[in-house]
Amino acid sequence: MADLVIMDGKSSRKQINAVIKKIQDMGFDVNISRGKEKILIGIIGDTRLLVDEIFVNLPGVVKTISILKPYKLVTREFHPSDTVINIGDIKIDSSTVIVIAGPCSVESLDQLLQTAKYIKREGGKILRGGVYKPRTSPYSFMGLGKEGLEILKEVKARTGLPVITEVLSAQEVEDAADVADIFQIGARNMFNYRLLETVGKTKKPVLLKRSFQATINEFLSCAEYIMKEGNENVILCERGIRTFDSEFTRNCLDLNSVPLLKRESHLPVFVDPSHGTGKRELVIPMSKAAVACGADGLIIEVHPKPEEALSDGFQSLTPSMFSQFMKEITPFVKASGKTL
Ligand code: PEP
Ligand code: MN
Numbered sequence: 001m002a003d004l005v006i007m008d009g010k011s012s013r014k015q016i017n018a019v020i021k022k023i024q025d026m027g028f029d030v031n032i033s034r035g036k037e038k039i040l041i042g043i044i045g046d047t048r049l050l051v052d053e054i055f056v057n058l059p060g061v062v063k064t065i066s067i068l069k070p071y072k073l074v075t076r077e078f079h080p081s082d083t084v085i086n087i088g089d090i091k092i093d094s095s096t097v098i099v100i101a102g103p104c105s106v107e108s109l110d111q112l113l114q115t116a117k118y119i120k121r122e123g124g125k126i127l128r129g130g131v132y133k134p135r136t137s138p139y140s141f142m143g144l145g146k147e148g149l150e151i152l153k154e155v156k157a158r159t160g161l162p163v164i165t166e167v168l169s170a171q172e173v174e175d176a177a178d179v180a181d182i183f184q185i186g187a188r189n190m191f192n193y194r195l196l197e198t199v200g201k202t203k204k205p206v207l208l209k210r211s212f213q214a215t216i217n218e219f220l221s222c223a224e225y226i227m228k229e230g231n232e233n234v235i236l237c238e239r240g241i242r243t244f245d246s247e248f249t250r251n252c253l254d255l256n257s258v259p260l261l262k263r264e265s266h267l268p269v270f271v272d273p274s275h276g277t278g279k280r281e282l283v284i285p286m287s288k289a290a291v292a293c294g295a296d297g298l299i300i301e302v303h304p305k306p307e308e309a310l311s312d313g314f315q316s317l318t319p320s321m322f323s324q325f326m327k328e329i330t331p332f333v334k335a336s337g338k339t340l
Helices: 014-024 109-120 146-159 170-176 193-202 217-229 258-262 272-276 280-292 319-335
Strands: 002-009 029-034 038-044 061-066 085-087 088-094 098-102 126-128 163-166 182-185 206-209 234-238 269-271 298-301
Touching: 014 029, 014 038, 085 163, 098 182, 109 126, 109 146, 109 319, 126 298, 126 319, 146 163, 146 170, 170 182, 170 193, 182 193, 193 206, 193 217, 217 234, 217 258, 234 258, 258 269, 269 280, 272 280, 272 298, 280 298, 280 319, 298 319
Parallel strands: 098 126, 098 298, 126 163, 163 182, 182 206, 206 234, 234 269, 269 298
Antiparallel strands: 002 038, 002 061, 029 038, 085 088
């Protein structure tokens, strides 16, 4: 079995093309990752019956590797250096901690604009705001839909902040495409394979949240669905899993996943302590912990009047708590060798 052909970085174009042709002639797709020293050619498809001997004598080939995992493109074996995602002049990589903040749901122009201006002033880099809400009860507030997209567009234009919004269906991907800088795939849709393929085809950055019932293996396999369609701009987001105590916390924020995912994958790893805990008073301490264990970003719910929020008010920070949050995470960001 072979999943990855490693070629010498000095291989000629002709040698590289010969390897690519061999792979494609057998009906596989290729994905190339070029480093200074090595060129990695990933073989995409069911490689279980592919014998590695067919590559070893080709000029330029150093060796082949078999990745016995249900995912491939997301692994560090395949892509040793960290993925860097550019959103305008914002760079998401392991040298920074990017703060995404905003309300759970977009409720009005005034609500979003006020929140966005505050967040920007305090150092938040990206604005969050849901317009299509995946609610547990079908009778809860479902988001403003297209009206919400117009509000996001206006606030983005007025503040210059890039925006992230959740999409639940292929139609919503199409509708949100012209305003969203990042598509959010929520915990409830992590396993929606068709939706993952749809956002994979767009090539726009995707923040994929871990389902509350997903193992790390399943989480990475779902990221693979997006990458397999040619979209390399995937951010993994830990947002808590379900354990047995729902009395004190909404979810159990599994911070084990942060160093694990960073080791296993080259993708940026973000943490959502708002949904991960479900309690605003836990957001600051768990954000510090997330940064301390290597998170590349945080996604935080903030509302000008949480007590009046149409969703998730109980876990939303007030504006003044957001200022406190920025102040308190700063030393942790510095200690982890990153910048805000
Ligand atoms: C959200 O970000 O508002 C949300 C619904 O998140 P999750 O999918 O993590 O529950
Ligand atoms: Mn929410």
